[in-house]
Amino acid sequence: MTDFEPRTVWLVGAGPGDPELLTRKAERLLSGADVVFHDALVGPGVLALARPGARLVPVGKRAGRHSQSQARIDRMIVAAARAGQRVVRLKGGDPAVFARTAEELAACRAAGVPVRICPGITAASAAAASLGTPLTLRGQARALTFVTAHACAGDAADVDWQALADPGATLAIYMGKAMAGRIARRLIAAGLDPATPVALVENASLPDERRFDSRLDLLPIAARSVLGEGPAVILVGPALDYAREPAAAPGRGSARALTAGAA
Numbered sequence: 001m002t003d004f005e006p007r008t009v010w011l012v013g014a015g016p017g018d019p020e021l022l023t024r025k026a027e028r029l030l031s032g033a034d035v036v037f038h039d040a041l042v043g044p045g046v047l048a049l050a051r052p053g054a055r056l057v058p059v060g061k062r063a064g065r066h067s068q069s070q071a072r073i074d075r076m077i078v079a080a081a082r083a084g085q086r087v088v089r090l091k092g093g094d095p096a097v098f099a100r101t102a103e104e105l106a107a108c109r110a111a112g113v114p115v116r117i118c119p120g121i122t123a124a125s126a127a128a129a130s131l132g133t134p135l136t137l138r139g140q141a142r143a144l145t146f147v148t149a150h151a152c153a154g155d156a157a158d159v160d161w162q163a164l165a166d167p168g169a170t171l172a173i174y175m176g177k178a179m180a181g182r183i184a185r186r187l188i189a190a191g192l193d194p195a196t197p198v199a200l201v202e203n204a205s206l207p208d209e210r211r212f213d214s215r216l217d218l219l220p221i222a223a224r225s226v227l228g229e230g231p232a233v234i235l236v237g238p239a240l241d242y243a244r245e246p247a248a249a250p251g252r253g254s255a256r257a258l259t260a261g262a263a
C-alpha cells in the first residue's frame with residue numbers, strides 16, 4: 001500500500017454501518033492497518049474488513065456510557081504511530097462531521113505524525129437514501145444545515161433558533177433523539193410551520209434500521225414511541241416531503257406519523 005506508510009495515522013470514515021457503504025479507499029486502509037482505534041458506532045461488518053491480525057481497539061463514546069476521554073484517544077493514536085504502526089482511527093459516518101477530528105488532527109500535527117482523512121458517508125446522507133428523499137430541493141430547500149442536538153440544548157439565548165427555523169432549508173439533526181420534543185417546540189416557536197415534513201431514521205443502513213416520516217408538531221410523540229436504542233438522525237424541511245414508505249398510504253398526517261419502517 002503505497003500511501004499507508006508506517007508511523008502514519010488515517011482518520012477513516014466508516015459510513016453509517018452497512019459495509020457496502022464504505023469507500024474502497026477505507027476498505028484498503030483497513031486491510032493495511034496494524035491497529036484500528038474504532039468508535040462504538042462502527043459495526044462488526046466493517047471491523048471484519050480489518051487486516052487479520054490487526055489490533056482492534058474500541059475507543060467508543062456513547063452518550064451517558066463509560067468512554068475514553070478525547071485526550072486519551074489523541075495520545076493513543078499518536079503513541080501507536082510513533083511506535084511505527086500504520087494507524088487507522090475509524091469513525092462512524094464521515095470524520096469531518098461531529099467526530100472530534102479537529103482534536104486528533106491537532107494532536108498528530110503537534111507530534112509531527114503524518115495524518116490524513118478518508119471521507120465517509122454521513123448519517124444524514126444514509127438516512128435520506130433509505131427514505132428515498134433528497135436533502136436539497138431546487139427552489140425550496142436551498143441550504144442544508146448539520147446541527148447537533150447538543151448545540152440546541154442550550155438556553156434559547158445561546159441558539160439562533162430563527163436561523164435554524166429557516167423554511168427554505170433542510171435541517172439534519174444529529175444526536176437529537178432525546179431532545180426531539182424540545183427541538184420541535186423551539187422550531188415551531190421560532191416560526192417554522194408545524195406541518196413541516198420531518199423524517200427520523202434510526203440505525204440507518206443497518207439490518208435493524210427503522211425509519212418513519214411525520215410532521216414537526218408530531219415529532220415529540222413519534223420520537224418517544226418509536227425509537228429503540230440505536231443512533232438516529234432527524235431531518236426537517238420541505239425536501240422531506242419526498243420521503244415515502246413503500247407501503248405507506250397516500251397523504252401526510254397523523255395517520256402516518258407513527259409508521260415504523262418496514263424493516
Ligand code: SAH
Pocket residue numbers: 016017041091092093094095096097098099121122123124127173174175176201202203204205206231232233234
Ligand atoms: N461522524 C458521524 C456523526 C457522529 S455523531 C457521521 O458523519 O454520521 C453521532 C450521531 O450520528 C448519532 O447520535 C446519530 O445522530 C448519527 N448517526 C450515526 N450513525 C447513524 C446511523 N447509522 N443511523 C442514524 N443516525 C446515525
